[in-house]
Amino acid sequence: MEATTMWGWPIWVYLWAAGVAGGGYFATFLANLFSGRRHKELLQIATWIGVPLVLLGSLLLVIDLGNPFWAWHLFVGFRPLSPMSLGSWILLLWSITAVAMIALWFAEAFEPAEQPTGVFARVASWLQPLAPATEILAWIALVLAVLLITYTGVLLSNTSHLLWATVLLPVLFVVSATSTGMAATLLVSILMGKEISHDFGRAGAILAVLEVLALVSFLVTVPSGVLVTGPLNVWFWVGVVLIGLLVPFGLELWSLRAKAQGVLVLASTLCVLFGGLVLRAVVVIGGQV
């Protein structure tokens, strides 16, 4: 029986954006935590870019609805059995938490002496006593970020489309979200002229290997012919495997030895982000063929 509805480009762009937002937060939170808080700036960048990405993704979701003006119906009830209901709440709560963290970071860093009478100074002085709460919010946002990147896979896997209906899809999307999210954060910080620790290149290379493993186990458990040999095979092999995984893996390893580290990491982040987008696209389109 033919598919009666098409989840088109707004859906796969949204799944990618939500993955980048949640994955970037997740990756940089861990890097910051394990390194003894030496990557707080990257965590802040990830939070900063995550909020507009989630908002953009949500906007795409809403315009793709049959009745966009009724989108608020999503927030009248809470239906944990529906991945989309849970996901909507996760998106909302992560965004609120992230915005609160950004506000508190701003207040913490604000120097009243610079601008003692402005609106910012007043807001900052209200918020400053709350700054210690950032630590708690950061952990809440971590839990929500993990749920957010998982949800992008759970959404698709709880359907009757054979390509999607596997518990390995959330596995693949979680690994891909972590690497694309980290790539987006590194991309922005390189563009801001910051030095990047070699450890991120190494982490990226390991994530690429993990993603290959996740991808292979996904492909062998579902009828994946549509991706591997079927109409989407060029996009799959060139976009996902070559540009999204092999090329950045090589660039990341190369960047550990080369002098022009920044350029190589920059190129690898662009490849990872592109590959992640193509992965969402071929999975969403391929499932409905």
Place this chain on the structure above:
Amino acid sequence: MSKAMLIDTDFCLGCNACTVECKRNNGVPVGQGIAWTRIEEVEVGTYPNVIKYFIKRACNHCTEASCMNVCPTGAISKPDGVHVVINQDWCIGCGYCAAACPFGIPHFGEPKGSAQKCMFCYVGGLVDGQTACAAACPFGAITFGERDDLITRGHQRVEQLRRRGKANANLYGEYELGGLNVLYVLADRPSVYGLPEHPQVATRNLLGSWLSGVLTAGVVAALPFWLLFRRRQELAAKEISEGGE
């Protein structure tokens, strides 16, 4: 006891009287690509040995309804506890029910609007005490009645078909997805008619899919960060302590 329908594909000649009466009775829009019920043709074999079957495609009102499970707004419910109804004044048109349905039934018109499917005449009301399609069918291919009675009748019809040489004849829907409330007398395997042989509830892996993702994040994806950044921190701590001595 609950009301159900029995679709006897052996009696269906594909006249589409059901399609038309359904639209009239339920006020289903015309010309927007919407049909709460419709007839599909299936051709089996090659010339000159060709058989053409007709199958009525509409919601099967599953006991374990995937669409109802995944609906994010609660617009899909069973007001009478049996039949699946979409509240079209609450449905946001996200399309999740369409992706979840094992039979690919919910669909959208142009403009998209709310999800569309058979409501078991909950919207338009019964016609002469039965669903509009059953009332309209001139060949007795659609029978409205108590589900238990229809199952008995369905098994009798399957026996008749088998005696006529249709060895693969079967009754579809008695047990599938907790029991469908639309049953089918089929002259051949379900897959011949485009029906899934073993339909499964879309949310059967709900917990497993959440767990696999969260565990992947917590164990697999976190691994490189734990390995690399923790080691760096230890090295730095070591350098400091050695430098201090």
